[in-house]
Amino acid sequence: MQQTLEPLITSAWLAAWDRGDLDALDGLVTPSYTRTSKATGATVDLAGLKSEIAAVREAFPDLRTTVDDVVEGTGTVAVFWTSTGTHTHEYLGVPATGLTVQTRGSNILILNDGKIVKETVTWDGSELLAGLGIRPLRGIAAPVVPVGGEGAGEFAELDPSLMKAFNRQFITGVTVVTTKEGDTPKGLAANSYCSVSLEPPLVLVCVQKTSSTYPALFSSSHLGINILGTEQLNTVKTFASKAPDKFAELQWHDGPKGSPLLDGSAASLEAEIQERFQAKTHTVFICRVRHAEISETAPMVYKAGHFFDGAELAEL
Numbered sequence: 001m002q003q004t005l006e007p008l009i010t011s012a013w014l015a016a017w018d019r020g021d022l023d024a025l026d027g028l029v030t031p032s033y034t035r036t037s038k039a040t041g042a043t044v045d046l047a048g049l050k051s052e053i054a055a056v057r058e059a060f061p062d063l064r065t066t067v068d069d070v071v072e073g074t075g076t077v078a079v080f081w082t083s084t085g086t087h088t089h090e091y092l093g094v095p096a097t098g099l100t101v102q103t104r105g106s107n108i109l110i111l112n113d114g115k116i117v118k119e120t121v122t123w124d125g126s127e128l129l130a131g132l133g134i135r136p137l138r139g140i141a142a143p144v145v146p147v148g149g150e151g152a153g154e155f156a157e158l159d160p161s162l163m164k165a166f167n168r169q170f171i172t173g174v175t176v177v178t179t180k181e182g183d184t185p186k187g188l189a190a191n192s193y194c195s196v197s198l199e200p201p202l203v204l205v206c207v208q209k210t211s212s213t214y215p216a217l218f219s220s221s222h223l224g225i226n227i228l229g230t231e232q233l234n235t236v237k238t239f240a241s242k243a244p245d246k247f248a249e250l251q252w253h254d255g256p257k258g259s260p261l262l263d264g265s266a267a268s269l270e271a272e273i274q275e276r277f278q279a280k281t282h283t284v285f286i287c288r289v290r291h292a293e294i295s296e297t298a299p300m301v302y303k304a305g306h307f308f309d310g311a312e313l314a315e316l
């Protein structure tokens with residue numbers, strides 16, 4: 001390469017990523033430009049890249065990037081970069097955490113006549129998400145790419161009605177998962193509660209990201225899990241709804257760290273959130289139990305959309 005491209009690439013790069021001047025990229029690429037992520041396999045054109053930059057800049061408005069190194073070869077350029085920013089808006093389904101995080105990556109650019117034809121990005125976002133306290137589940141964060149030839153369709157999704165039918169055969173209790181948003185108690189009905197281990201005392205619960213309780217839950221250090229009793233049919237209906245103040249008619253008290261624990265529950269616990277695994281539409285919260293209250297009240301039983309009396313179970 002006779003003339004070094006480094007100053008041009010660095011200045012357009014910083015203009016776009018740090019100042020939001022997306023059109024600065026226009027002179028850098030050919031009309032057929034594509035950018036492929038090695039992590040996800042997704043390919044975008046220039047417009048797609050601009051949207052990605054806009055989304056990152058919206059989530060991390062104080063984004064600052066350092067181009068650490070630009071290595072020029074014959075017809076190729078490798079760019080090594082580091083970005084730092086404060087997470088003030090939702091990104092990749094993760095509500096704002098207020099945390100300042102750093103992430104690094106490298107891009108390989110293929111050139112033609114001094115313009116970028118093709119770009120491959122080695123950045124999978126997991127370092128960034130880890131900095132936000134998130135772990136994407138392997139194989140779930142990335143799209144499934146069907147393979148051709150023998151074994152094609154191997155990864156075809158299961159029919160959702162079959163999955164529903166399977167779940168309807170599974171009997172659970174019902175819990176209300178709680179937290180606070182400031183001083184306001186928040187909560188939702190959940191039957192995804194599961195004990196993970198006794199020593200250490202770990203439990204998990206899966207919460208849909210569209211839940212109105214989710215942002216408060218996500219940013220909490222602790223949560224409450226209340227196993228509902230047979231007298232709490234109205235309570236489960238309230239917490240399975242979008243009612244604005246689900247606690248209005250209820251007696252409840254604070255756990256040691258302030259998580260709302262519902263009076264009349266079969267059992268309640270307060271736990272410290274230790275992991276927030278991203279599983280597409282849901283987040284799996286893995287929590288270490290710090291406090292538990294057990295009552296004599298029989299638990300409510302849930303099967304296939306119906307609630308049953310846990311005191312009337314017939315032993316086999």
Ligand SMILES: Cc1cc2nc3c(=O)[nH]c(=O)nc-3n(C[C@H](O)[C@H](O)[C@H](O)COP(=O)(O)O)c2cc1C
Pocket residue numbers: 174187188189190191192193206207208209210211212213214239240241242243302
């Ligand atoms: C028996 C039962 C179990 C439920 N389990 C879950 C669950 O495990 N995770 C979840 O995100 N939603 C679950 N839901 C749905 C939520 O309770 C429901 O979407 C609720 O309206 C959410 O309220 P919110 O948006 O105010 O947080 C369940 C509902 C019922 C009735």
